[in-house]
Amino acid sequence: MRGAGTIFALSSGRPPAGVAVVRVSGAGARFALEALAGVVGAPRRMRLATLRDPATFEPLDRALTVFFPGPASATGEDIAEFHLHGGLAVVADVLAALGRLQGLRLAEPGDFTRRAFANGVMDLAAVEGLADLIGAATSGQRRQALAQASGALGAAVAGWRERLIGIAALVEASIDFSDEGDVPADLVATARTALAALDRDVAAALDGARRGERMRSGLVVVIAGPPNAGKSSLLNALARREVAIVSALPGTTRDAIEVHLDLDGLPVTVIDTAGLREGADPVEKEGIRRAHARMALADLVLWLEPADEPATPPPAGAAPVWRVGTKRDLAGGGPSDSDSKRDGVRHRVSTRSGAGLDALVADIAAAAAEMVGGEPPLVTRARQAQALDVALAALRDAGGRPDAAPELMAEDLRRAARALGEVVGMVDVEDVLDAIFRQFCVGK
Numbered sequence: 001m002r003g004a005g006t007i008f009a010l011s012s013g014r015p016p017a018g019v020a021v022v023r024v025s026g027a028g029a030r031f032a033l034e035a036l037a038g039v040v041g042a043p044r045r046m047r048l049a050t051l052r053d054p055a056t057f058e059p060l061d062r063a064l065t066v067f068f069p070g071p072a073s074a075t076g077e078d079i080a081e082f083h084l085h086g087g088l089a090v091v092a093d094v095l096a097a098l099g100r101l102q103g104l105r106l107a108e109p110g111d112f113t114r115r116a117f118a119n120g121v122m123d124l125a126a127v128e129g130l131a132d133l134i135g136a137a138t139s140g141q142r143r144q145a146l147a148q149a150s151g152a153l154g155a156a157v158a159g160w161r162e163r164l165i166g167i168a169a170l171v172e173a174s175i176d177f178s179d180e181g182d183v184p185a186d187l188v189a190t191a192r193t194a195l196a197a198l199d200r201d202v203a204a205a206l207d208g209a210r211r212g213e214r215m216r217s218g219l220v221v222v223i224a225g226p227p228n229a230g231k232s233s234l235l236n237a238l239a240r241r242e243v244a245i246v247s248a249l250p251g252t253t254r255d256a257i258e259v260h261l262d263l264d265g266l267p268v269t270v271i272d273t274a275g276l277r278e279g280a281d282p283v284e285k286e287g288i289r290r291a292h293a294r295m296a297l298a299d300l301v302l303w304l305e306p307a308d309e310p311a312t313p314p315p316a317g318a319a320p321v322w323r324v325g326t327k328r329d330l331a332g333g334g335p336s337d338s339d340s341k342r343d344g345v346r347h348r349v350s351t352r353s354g355a356g357l358d359a360l361v362a363d364i365a366a367a368a369a370e371m372v373g374g375e376p377p378l379v380t381r382a383r384q385a386q387a388l389d390v391a392l393a394a395l396r397d398a399g400g401r402p403d404a405a406p407e408l409m410a411e412d413l414r415r416a417a418r419a420l421g422e423v424v425g426m427v428d429v430e431d432v433l434d435a436i437f438r439q440f441c442v443g444k
């Protein structure tokens, strides 16, 4: 484990603030409380104290202190918390006083969570959920992250491993009884039935992985179309602020411009792109290349067709495309009008009058709910999905070779168990650990 000893950090947000929470974790937590507050107090009980600089006895703050003895604490170690007045100097002077204490050092990003993981308080999937919970920007993301941080995937994996061990035991027994007639064949048949059921459950969890990833990163909606179709105007209307430059000059937008929206708790990233056309200058050409790149990665493309121009077909691509008629205020509105004769146009909007915008937003929100909504999925990260993929492949190897010797089947089952262990960090995954813990801020 990186750096033993007692660590401390400001765990709440940047001062000045109403309250600032400084956390200390490790064998020296009790000593830190005694040194600054004089007494430790009853476990898990808030206590009002005058904090003093241990060297000069100068009062630093009137604060609430609390002591959580390990191992029933957030890190599994002794924890002391100081709930300070959140002034810059109060926080700085308390941190300085702690830093002068023997055996205490400032924590690095993610240190507290790393200790919780090392001490078995949280499994790796729960750690990832905690990172997502801190980063959650919409209530849908929060719901998913909270399930993950509470150990939903860890609990499922534990159940699968238990079943796997039961299956492996049957196969091992069939090897032991290999000279007793029908017994070994019966054991293997029972194992195969259980294996098929396990396969189904793991595969079902993996089915939700794409949904989980989308919820974490946000659904990507790309606005595309010919120059001057009203793309940037639509982006601004959706964002309700002037994010992108709008002008009558075709080729105004070059860079892809993103805004993050919260649609009924679901995260949606809307991207405005350069208008697609031939014969553009080199800078605009680069913008058009970027527009194509964004469309290729989109979950949904809004293809804009202005009412005052002949329609151009959207380029072929993998993402679903909605054709959206723009500048509806110019169309006149009569049934004989050329614009309303176009087939397959899903929405007609005007950013000038505001017409049709609410319906478009509601439709996008419904599509987002379709793609990421519902019960939080068990699998929310590519790393988890990859490990489960390996486990599933090994399960299929074990079950899919009817003529293979039980010894080979047992070997496949061991591989599956190992891959399941990786999901929750039970087996050595040191390289991914660093990457995961670095996402945390200092004090978490």
Ligand SMILES: Nc1nc2c(ncn2[C@@H]2O[C@H](COP(=O)(O)OP(=O)(O)OP(=O)(O)O)[C@@H](O)[C@H]2O)c(=O)[nH]1
Pocket (backbone or CB within 6 Å): 226, 227, 228, 229, 230, 231, 232, 233, 234, 245, 246, 247, 248, 249, 250, 251, 252, 253, 254, 273, 274, 275, 276, 326, 327, 328, 329, 330, 349, 350, 351, 352, 353
């Ligand atoms: N009448 C009318 N004009 C609009 C509407 N939306 C945009 N426009 C005008 O159309 C012109 C182009 O709008 P932009 O939003 O810059 O179009 P764009 O598709 O982003 O253009 P490029 O970035 O150059 O590809 C501007 O003069 C806008 O004021 C609308 O709903 N009605």
Ligand SMILES: [K+]
Pocket (backbone or CB within 6 Å): 227, 228, 246, 247, 248, 249, 250, 251, 252, 253
């Ligand atoms: K323009």
Ligand SMILES: [Mg+2]
Pocket (backbone or CB within 6 Å): 231, 232, 233, 244, 245, 246, 252, 253, 272, 273, 275
């Ligand atoms: Mg534009």
